[in-house]
Amino acid sequence: MNKHFYQKCIASALALIMFFSLFAGANPAKAEAALNINADGAILVDGETGKVLYEKNADSVLGIASMTKMMTEYILLDAVKKGKVKWDQEYTPSDLVYKISQNRDLSNVPLRADGKYNVRELYDAMAIYSANAATIAIAEIIGGSETNFVKMMNEKAGKLGLKDFKFVNSSGLNNRDYKGEQPQGTGAEDENVMSARAVAKLAFHLINDFPDVLKTASTPKKTFREGTEDRIEMINWNWMLPELDYGYQGMDGLKTGTTDFAGYCFTGTAGRDGKRFITVVQNAKDSSGKGGYKARFDETRKMMDYAFSNYSKEKIVPKHYQVKGQKTIPVIKGKENEVKIYTKSAINMIVHNGDEKNYQPVLVLDKKKINKDGKLTAPIKKGEKVGYVTVKPKNGEKVSFLTGEDQIQVDVIAAQDVEKANWFVLMMRGVGNFFGDVWHGIASTVKGWFK
Structure with missing residues (x-):
């Protein structure tokens, strides 16, 4: 072995050390290669601080479908907190709410035209079963009309500091499902849009400002109108809840969404070992490029596994x-x-x-x-x-x-x-400072004579 061989070995070793040191502390927000999330938009954040750990096209404005309901939930929970709405407050369906509730091609609990429903059961239907007519009912309760409520949604988004959003209805439906009765000022084919970053920020505010939302969001099954002939079993659309098909440890929220325009979307949150993460996927697909229920949960699982395995909560200060x-x-x-x-x-x-x-x-x-x-x-x-x-x-x-x-x-x-300090001490300090300045001036002058 000669001198050049040893130099090559040392150089190779140093290169490897530099390589691993770069990636050991690399910003995970740039770690797309490690995750390779199959979705048009995606983001992973710390649920406690909002620190962004991974993102992909996070500022692209895309469809959100029923993830919209997180904003309706936020406004409702805020109204209840301020005493503007009560959980036992009763509501009789409007003609629009009744008609939409009868469309079983949409996610719905059927409502009677002459029925009376309290806010709590409408909220449960919205948060657990993504019931669209129940969501519009809540919008009417709070805003007087869905048109007014949509204005409230856009205003609230601005106050929460969201960017890249547009709300045209309270539920996340495509406006064509309204059959011409969509909120005033919106188009017949309009649909709600947000960026993944804006969706994550909304979810962040929702679970931190109103943590009790997770008690409802984590409910795997519940019967609507228990004890009546209108009873219907509501199975949570978040199939990553531990009790359901794609169960994930610690998963307790938050909202799915699906339309032809938005594709398969999901905002998930899971907490364990003192850590909580929030994920968003928009138009999730499998490895073959096909969208589906499983695809949005598989892509979410990738980010959650990555977060729980690669991050720890540390005392920095x-x-x-x-x-x-x-x-x-x-x-x-x-x-x-x-x-x-x-x-x-x-x-x-x-x-x-x-x-x-x-x-x-x-x-x-x-x-x-x-x-x-x-x-x-x-x-x-x-x-x-x-x-x-x-x-x-x-x-x-x-x-x-x-x-x-x-x-x-x-x-x-x-x-x-x-x-x-009392006035005497302050005065004496002032006198001291004065003579100190005088002495400093004299000393400087004398010193100058001898230069």
């Missing part, structure tokens, strides 16, 4: 952490000249396995609290917020969140009280 070199802030007009600061609580974050040391804490001080010289003004109370700490990857890689880049942050607070 402990409670009462002090950023190196920024453990104190100068204070003016106080009995002390500085105050110790630290994080109010810890920062826990979902990270790629082994990647936790790639993140560094960054202190951001509240500009309203500090002067132009970066000093706080006494008095300062222990526990008073003075800024926040966020975390950034050391390698400069961009971390994407559904709700902004600095979504992961924790308050930074004063660790002790700093009382305001």
Whole structure:
């Protein structure tokens, strides 16, 4: 063996190390090759922080079909919370709701024209069985008409910070199913559209603002109108619930959707081992390019398996952490000249396995609290917020969140009280500073004589 052979071996070894180091900490949002999701649009996010872990055409505006109902659910749950709607409130079907409910080619529970139904059973039919007429009924209860409710949907989407969306009805049907009675101002062939990112953001807000939605969404079977001749067994269309055909451990939501225009869609969420993930697939297909119920669940399973296997929740910043070199802030007009600061609580974050040391804490001080010289003004109370700490990857890689880049942050607070100094102390400091400045000036002048 000669010198050149050893050099080649060393070079090869170094190349392998560099290769694996690049991919060990690679941004999973770029890991399309690892997942190869067969769908027109897809996204995988952390359900607690909204951190994006994988995406494919996530900003393409596509059909969403009955995933629409997540917005109707959000508005209903918000109305109930604010006391605008009550669960036991009764409703008699309008002519439109009655007619659509009789169409068994659509997902529906048949409603009687003279029947009385409370909001709770209509909500169950919508969330579990994706009942379209029941959804329109809820829209009429809240908005007075579905036309008004559609305006509310688009307004709410804007307030939630969604982009790339258009709602034309409350249920996700194609407007042709309304037989000319679709909401005013919408086209006869219109259908609701959103990007995968917008769908994920809606789901993120839904499960975090109203976590009880998962109790209903995770119900595998329920009887509508139990004890009456109108009873109908509702089997949840989310067949990934653990009790159903494509059962997945921890799956407890959220909404399927299917139309000719949208294809086979699914927003899933599953939680286990202290982790929760949200996935979205739009127009999912199998390996042969054919869409189907199984395809949307298979593609969802790929992302869920990838997330649970490759990500862990780690403590990136402990409670009462002090950023190196920024453990104190100068204070003016106080009995002390500085105050110790630290994080109010810890920062826990979902990270790629082994990647936790790639993140560094960054202190951001509240500009309203500090002067132009970066000093706080006494008095300062222990526990008073003075800024926040966020975390950034050391390698400069961009971390994407559904709700902004600095979504992961924790308050930074004063660790002790700093009382305001009395007038005499402040006066003496002023005098001291004055003579100090005078002496400094004299010293500089004298020093200049000898240059």
